Amino acid sequence: MSRPEPTDGLGPWLQFLCRACGLIYDEAEGDPDGGLPPGTRFADIPDDWQCPVCGVTKSDFEPYAGRRPNVPGAAEPAPRPRKAGIVIVGAGIAGWSVAEAIRAHDADVPLTLVTACAGDAYHKPELSIALGRGLTPERLRREAGADKAARLGVRLMADTFAIGLDPARRRLRTTRGTLAYAHLVLAQGAAPVVPAALAPELCWRINSLTAWSALHRALKLESRICVVGAGMVGCEIAEDLARAGHAVTLLDLAPLPLPGLLPAPAGARLAAGLAGAGIRFMGGVRVAGLARRPDGTLALATDAGTLDADHVISAIGLATESRLARGAGLAFDRGIVVDGATLATSAPHVHALGDCISIAGAPCRFIEPIARQAEVIAHAVLGLPHADYVHSAPVIRLKTRARPVEMHGTPAPRAPWQIVQDTPDRLAMEQRQDGRLIARLAL
Amino acid sequence: MAPNAAVRTADPALPAAHAVPAGGWSxxxxxxxxxxxxxxxxxxxxxxxxxxxxxxxxxxxxxxxxxxxxxxxxxxxxxxxxxxxxxxxxxxxxxxxxxxxxxxxxxxxxxxxxxxxxxxxxxxxxxxxxxxGGTALSNPMKAFSGIEPMLLRARPVPGGYRVTGTLPWVSHIGQGQYCGAIAGVERADGTVSHEIMFLLRCDEPAELRPCPQFSGMEGTSTWSLRLKDYLVATDDLIADPARPFVGRIRGAFILLQTGMALGVAQGSIDAMLAVEDQLGHVNQFLDDRPADLAAELAELRAAIQRLALTPYEGSKDYLLDVLDARAQGAEFALRAAQSSLLHQGARGYLASAAPQRRVREAHFVAIVTPALKHLRWEMARLSRDVLPAEGVPA
Structure with a gap:
């Protein structure tokens, strides 16, 4: 149909959207059946004219400029594979490691990666030392998710959430449709736990490049920051923020930092190191509430008084989101239960790795085992022979530059520690059981 | 406010003095x-x-x-x-x-x-x-999820509110009937302060106008509803403000819809079984055979019945489970209805055939608010992390 050209000097024809039914009124086309000849400007439509589909009047129309998705990374994924292949949930180090391990052995098997974020590849441990080094989100991002997916031949479903799992029928329900799979690999990670007293919309949790980038954007020079929780992430982030010039208060319920890990003499030395880095450590303190004041600053209520802050970061620990696994009947015990040798979950054709799993009742949230886990799973899903996975406690390194901590072995929670060296520069301790060395640490 | 217990008993012996026959509603x-x-x-x-x-x-x-x-x-x-x-x-x-x-x-x-x-x-x-009476919450439910703007607007007047606006299609209404509706309350400067929920009585001066013909389910008495300065008296207010109320009943509202999906799917399986004697020898080559679908339907029904024990639970996980069940119901009804038509073959293609009607009913289940796409939108919205700078109100 030929469209009349505007001759009224009012510019190009415009379109208007019916807010009720979605009909688009196009000035070029008018509404001949409703008495509006082609070329009728919206302004000239009489007030009693009705939407030809749903009957609302002109006042329920609005200028129309399109509503296509504008979420970065949410572009239409590549076409769905014709046969069910391998589906991976999660695009952190664990998810991408499995994708790479599979592609190293099989160039053709259809691979789909479902991720809640854009799928950008980054090295998560860098997030807790990046501010002090003046890094930016661009520097931290090693490869854009879409580029990495194209390079590996992976169908990336970004900004997509895994909602439900039917292991018997091998179907994964997501917010962009239901996927059939031959094998499913869960690499969904663990999410920061937020204390009940802190409203999630007021406190940061730094467990993804997305969250780190948002904090990076929000930070102003010399901000006052409270970090709640003096575990590994809390200590590292506190020192990184202090190094970047911010005034940092680090709080924990326990009297000393790294309470679950370090014996008291080591904790005291770490606390001194943190103080030397300019951090105010407050041990034995419970947070009670968080509110935003009219001037935009935050009031962090604690049993030791109210603290003023520009930002509050919660770092009290991680937990595996259990809804997907439990809903599918997968065994779950502080994480998705996997076989320690095969990394198979309790459901057939479903493996899991990384932060989301638990082996013998214990989660293991370190980077080192992930590459070995990914190799074992890649071989299993491709039907290739491979030695069993062997779990061992990774070396723990606390990247606080003022007082780095290194720990080997698996300490027993209540067993005593002996000091083997105590000089102003170095404290070394060890733990023995029946004469056998089970853990040692130095800082 | 009415009690809001998270767990409802299934005990029919609770006081039920209203309109229940002598034998009771066991x-x-x-x-x-x-x-x-x-x-x-x-x-x-x-x-x-x-x-x-x-x-x-x-x-x-x-x-x-x-x-x-x-x-x-x-x-x-x-x-x-x-x-x-x-x-x-x-x-x-x-x-x-x-x-x-x-x-x-x-x-x-x-x-x-x-x-x-x-x-x-x-x-x-x-x-x-x-x-x-029915419900006119399609538009406000989408508005609360950020999908489209609120169509009805209210302004406070002595004794209540005056409401103006048009809703394109509202079902189960007519002269002498009524529906629950929601309007955004405008301040003098035109901004919206909050929303009210009210019982809209569908007599004069509310105006019912015919809708265009739909492809099926035409007996639902669906009308376009136009209000001009319609007076909502305080006695007709359901909730003011409306948002906390809607947040409280939303799981129950959506969960109840699953009854439609289960029934359309079960009817479709019935239609497959009805021709098994005559056509089973060729139908065996089809996907989605009645026994497969019946097993899947039984699982879905059991999951829905479990959710129905706590319809007012407010947790995020519960709401995700309800949205997921409702979405599964829609997808399953579509598959079952299509399969029933394939099983019935030419007789299912007759204009008067039940599978013909069910194909349209199943599509209705998938597009009525919250439609499959709205359910997925909402599940994604609920699943996203809330961060300080980009905080999204719950």
Whole structure:
């Protein structure tokens, strides 16, 4: 149909959207059946004219400029594979490691990666030392998710959430449709736990490049920051923020930092190191509430008084989101239960790795085992022979530059520690059981 | 406000003084009476209802059977039973299942309003099927999720509010009927301060205008509703402000819809089995055979019945489970309806064939608010992390 050209000097024809039914009124086309000849400007439509589909009047129309998705990374994924292949949930180090391990052995098997974020590849441990080094989100991002997916031949479903799992029928329900799979690999990670007293919309949790980038954007020079929780992430982030010039208060319920890990003499030395880095450590303190004041600053209520802050970061620990696994009947015990040798979950054709799993009742949230886990799973899903996975406690390194901590072995929670060296520069301790060395640490 | 217990008992012996027959509405009696209506007059009328007959006498019979009121607190809060009754009716006629849902949630609004003017004789008549009303929450539900703007606008006046605006299609309304509706309250400068929820009485001066013809389910009495300075008296307020109220009933509102999906799917499986003797020798080569679908339906039904034990639970995980079940119901009804047509072959392609009607009913289940795409939008919204700088209000 030929469209009349505007001759009224009012510019190009415009379109208007019916807010009720979605009909688009196009000035070029008018509404001949409703008495509006082609070329009728919206302004000239009489007030009693009705939407030809749903009957609302002109006042329920609005200028129309399109509503296509504008979420970065949410572009239409590549076409769905014709046969069910391998589906991976999660695009952190664990998810991408499995994708790479599979592609190293099989160039053709259809691979789909479902991720809640854009799928950008980054090295998560860098997030807790990046501010002090003046890094930016661009520097931290090693490869854009879409580029990495194209390079590996992976169908990336970004900004997509895994909602439900039917292991018997091998179907994964997501917010962009239901996927059939031959094998499913869960690499969904663990999410920061937020204390009940802190409203999630007021406190940061730094467990993804997305969250780190948002904090990076929000930070102003010399901000006052409270970090709640003096575990590994809390200590590292506190020192990184202090190094970047911010005034940092680090709080924990326990009297000393790294309470679950370090014996008291080591904790005291770490606390001194943190103080030397300019951090105010407050041990034995419970947070009670968080509110935003009219001037935009935050009031962090604690049993030791109210603290003023520009930002509050919660770092009290991680937990595996259990809804997907439990809903599918997968065994779950502080994480998705996997076989320690095969990394198979309790459901057939479903493996899991990384932060989301638990082996013998214990989660293991370190980077080192992930590459070995990914190799074992890649071989299993491709039907290739491979030695069993062997779990061992990774070396723990606390990247606080003022007082780095290194720990080997698996300490027993209540067993005593002996000091083997105590000089102003170095404290070394060890733990023995029946004469056998089970853990040692130095800082 | 009405009580808001997270766990409802399924005890029919709770006080049920309103409009309940002497024999009471035991679970078994409600199911038996509903099945009698579904298998009898409703099955006979399904095609006529699809083409435009508004089945008020059948709804009256369902009301008498208890099928329109057992989910209410006053009748034991038996959501699972209400869903089963809706499934039984939808198995015969999806349009009637939809009318039951609209009627059920309207009753829910009235009771949960805690407004004595709405929860007395008016509600008794509603539950018993002596008066009828539906729900006009399609647009506000989408508006609360950030999908589209609110269409009705209210301004405060002495004694209540004046409401103006047009809703394109509202079902189960007519002269002498009513529906629950929501309007954004405008300040003098045109910005919206909050929303109100109210009982909209569909008599003058509210104006009902015919809708364009739909491809099916024409007997749902669906109208375009136009209001101009319509007065909402304080006695007709369901909730002011509306948002906390809607947040509280949202899981129940969505969960009840699953009865439609279960029924349309079960009806589709019935239609496959009906031709198994004649066509089983060739139907064995089809995907989605009746036994496969029946097993999957049984699992879905069991999951829905579990969710129905706690319809007012407010946790994020529960709401995700409800949205997921509702989405699964829509997808499953579509698959089952299509498969039933393939199983019936040419006889299912006749204009009068039940699978023809069910294909349209199943599509309706997938597009009625919240549609499959809205459900996924909402599940994604609920799943996203909330961060300080980009905080999204819950």
């Amino acid at each position: 679970d078994a009696a409600v199911l038996a009476a509903t099945a009698a209506v579904a298998d009898g007059p409703l099955s006979a009328a399904a095609t006529r209802i699809d083409h435009g007959e508004y089945p008020l006498p059948i709804l009256s019979a369902l009301g008498e059977a208890g099928a329109l009121g057992v989910h209410l607190d006053r009748h034991g809060g038996r959501f699972g039973l209400a869903i089963s009754a809706m499934e039984a009716a939808s198995r015969a006629c999806g349009a009637t299942g939809f009318l039951m849902w609209a009627h059920d949630v309207c009753g829910l609004y009235l009771e949960q309003s805690g407004n004595p003017a709405l929860s007395g004789a008016l509600l008794d008549d509603h539950v018993a099927g002596r008066s009828f």
